[in-house]
Every structure is written in structure tokens, then in C-alpha cells.
Amino acid sequence: MLLYVTVGTNDLERSGRFYDAVLPLLGYRRQKQAEGEIGYGADDDVRCRFWIVEPFDREPATFGNGVTIALDAPSRAAVDAFHAAALANGGTDEGGPGIRPFHPNFYAAFVRDLDGNKLSIVCERPEQAHAT
Template sequence: MLLYTTVGTNDLQRAGRFYDAILPLIGYSRQKEGADEIGYAADEDVRARFWVVEPFNREPATFGNGVTIALVAPTRAAVDAFHAAALAQGGTDEGAPGLRPFHANFYAAFIRDHDGNKLAAVCEQPA
């Protein structure tokens, strides 16, 4: 289990609006915030495990090539809603909602945020 993960941003307020619009659709909400970070937690978790941060070294935020952060979604409809909301908020499509070949119930959608960070919402429950 991961303790936490972070994505960098060059505009924390814009990133906060983006993630506030899409993460609640898959069961995550803003739990913490500071001058240079925002933390989100799954509804059943008492600890923020997904952080949006301005880089500590004060250099511009960049994304990793080959990096994808996959978040658990409770339903396939939640995956669909996450993808649609991300696009409506100015994110980009990296893979429309649908089944993937990893196993019979791997239903996922992939997006990029304004800073180029790639995220997936994944539901592994049967339809």
C-alpha cells in the first residue's frame, strides 16, 4: 500500500479547482490545505494520501513520462463521471472510459490535468 503520492503544479488554485471538481466523483475529498499544498483522502480514510503541491525546490513543476497515478473508483459510472468532469475542467483525454485488457473487470479512464500529470480512475467491480 502506498503511504501517499504527489503531483506537482504551477498554479495551486487552478489545480485545486480541477481536483475539487473531479475527485469527489470517485470518493475523494479535500482534507488538508496549506500555502503550497492540497491533500485529498478517500472518504473512508482519515489521512490525505493524494497531494497536489508546488515543488519544494521552487523549480517549475513537470510530469513524469511513463508515470500514471491510478485511483480506485467505486463504480463504472463514477469512472465515466470522473472522465467527463476532467474534460469539462480543461483536462485532456488520455483514454476514454472502457474495459482494459488487464482483466475482465478492469474498467478505467485516463486523463491529464493542466500540468500534464496523468491520472486514471479504475473500477474493478463487475458491471
């Protein structure tokens, strides 16, 4: 349903370093950069699906109260790794990795990026059984 998502930033270079560290953990990498914007996409996609941008109106970027961008993770380990990488790169914890009450396999973590944008990293797959 969604074509792409943008989040505003007041420091594109700093925000780019943050997202360069966390988005590859979900299979996305920086694919485009132009004045005022950086785009991330999967290697097998024809377009960038996640953008960090300086606001077009040149006003300061702000985050939306009640807005959360949920990113699909391929595994619970990827949720854990994203959360840890976000915190290690200056992000703020908004809820550590764990099962949420939405359904039995809703494993998620919540962070805020360097500009205050709230991200949810979610794996809805059952936990992988470990060989013993």
C-alpha cells in the same frame, strides 16, 4: 502499500479547482490546505492520501514520462463521471472509459490534469446488472 501520492503543479489555485471537481466523484474531498499544498482524503480516513503541491525546490513542476497514477473508482459510472468532469474542467483525454485488456473487469479511463500529470481511473468490479 502506498501511503500517499503527490503531483506537482505550477498553479495551486487552478489545480485545486480541477481536483475539487473530480476527486469527490471517487469519495475524496479537500481536507487540508497550507502554503504550497492541498491534501485530499476520504471522510473515514485519518490522513490525506492525494496531494497537489508546488515543488519544494521551487523549480517548475513537470510530469514524469511513463508515470501514471491509478485511482480506484467504486463503479463504472464513477469512471465515466470522473472522465467527463476532468474534460469539462480543462483536463485532456488520454483514453475514454472502457474495458482494457488487463483482465475482463478492468474498466478504466485516462486523463491528464492541468499540469500534464496522467491519471487512470479504474473500476475492477463486474458491471452491475440492471433490473428489467
